[in-house]
Amino acid sequence: MNAQATSSAVVKIENLCSAFSTRGVRAVIHQDLNLSIAQGAFLSIVGGSGSGKTVLLRQMLGLETPQSGSVTVLGEPASELGRAGAASRVGMLFQHGALFSAFTVLENIAFPLRELGTLPRALIHDTAMVKLQMVGLDPSAAHKMPSDLSGGMVKRVALARALVMDPPLLLLDEPTAGLDPDASDAFCTLLRSLHQELRLTVVMVTHDLDTIFELSTRIAVVADKHVIVDAEPREAIRFDHPFVHAFFLGERGYRAMEVLQGQSAHRPQGV
Numbered sequence: 188m189n190a191q192a193t194s195s196a197v198v199k200i201e202n203l204c205s206a207f208s209t210r211g212v213r214a215v216i217h218q219d220l221n222l223s224i225a226q227g228a229f230l231s232i233v234g235g236s237g238s239g240k241t242v243l244l245r246q247m248l249g250l251e252t253p254q255s256g257s258v259t260v261l262g263e264p265a266s267e268l269g270r271a272g273a274a275s276r277v278g279m280l281f282q283h284g285a286l287f288s289a290f291t292v293l294e295n296i297a298f299p300l301r302e303l304g305t306l307p308r309a310l311i312h313d314t315a316m317v318k319l320q321m322v323g324l325d326p327s328a329a330h331k332m333p334s335d336l337s338g339g340m341v342k343r344v345a346l347a348r349a350l351v352m353d354p355p356l357l358l359l360d361e362p363t364a365g366l367d368p369d370a371s372d373a374f375c376t377l378l379r380s381l382h383q384e385l386r387l388t389v390v391m392v393t394h395d396l397d398t399i400f401e402l403s404t405r406i407a408v409v410a411d412k413h414v415i416v417d418a419e420p421r422e423a424i425r426f427d428h429p430f431v432h433a434f435f436l437g438e439r440g441y442r443a444m445e446v447l448q449g450q451s452a453h454r455p456q457g458v
């Protein structure tokens with residue numbers, strides 16, 4: 188664990204054990220898992236299918252409580268964030284956007300603010316419009332319905348909703364899944380600039396190597412029920428473990444490493 192992560196951790200997971208019982212059969216997903224995520228990091232969590240990456244995100248959001256161990260977000264147990272508290276502290280972009288199909292774009296973005304029940308309508312409207320434009324959408328999109336949007340627009344609206352209460356922590360579940368290469372590149376560019384401009388801490392789960400190397404300042408690998416390595420990308424991909432070899436090496440890995448080499452000039456150190 189790096190010294191910076193320990194001193195200014197936005198997320199701290201200690202001795203985590205997660206297990207589910209299905210039809211009387213208990214499956215242990217995480218055992219003694221530890222992870223500390225420093226302020227300002229863009230951390231990608233990678234691991235095999237079923238290794239518990241999404242469960243980790245849900246635990247950070249307070250949607251699931253671990254069997255034992257602790258998940259602390261911004262100094263508080265994640266399970267105690269509360270619904271409104273969670274939206275102002277943690278933004279979540281779900282894999283398919285999870286927009287409300289009966290609401291317009293603007294109503295979707297404004298939803299967490301309306302849920303508070305305390306803000307004037309004009310303020311809610313203006314804030315949602317600002318966020319709409321922050322994610323690169325034209326104001327004319329405000330009154331469209333989700334069914335009228337492209338895949339890339341759905342992701343942008345969902346991102347605007349996740350950020351509507353200015354949370355310092357953003358969680359992304361497969362943010363570029365389902366997008367064509369151009370839309371995926373454009374969405375990565377947006378995520379990169381928001382991470383830097385808003386000084387966000389971002390935790391991303393994805394299988395997409397291009398997205399991982401385009402954005403990550405750190406990579407945490409989950410295997411054998413715990414985090415086997417949490418390091419800067421160059422170091423993480425060299426970790427000696429069969430999953431790491433299979434995931435990062437080979438043709439996909441070489442292509443991704445070219446991205447890394449091109450980025451070394453502007454990559455922040457230590458996060």
Ligand SMILES: Nc1ncnc2c1ncn2[C@@H]1O[C@H](COP(=O)(O)OP(=O)(O)OP(=O)(O)O)[C@@H](O)[C@H]1O
Nearest residue numbers: 207208209216234235236237238239240241242243
């Ligand atoms: N609520 C639940 N009840 C029972 N089992 C669950 C529950 N949530 C997750 N699991 C199981 O926990 C394991 C980890 O699930 P999770 O979705 O976190 O994996 P993942 O690493 O995100 O996988 P993938 O890369 O395939 O999306 C899976 O075997 C899943 O079936």
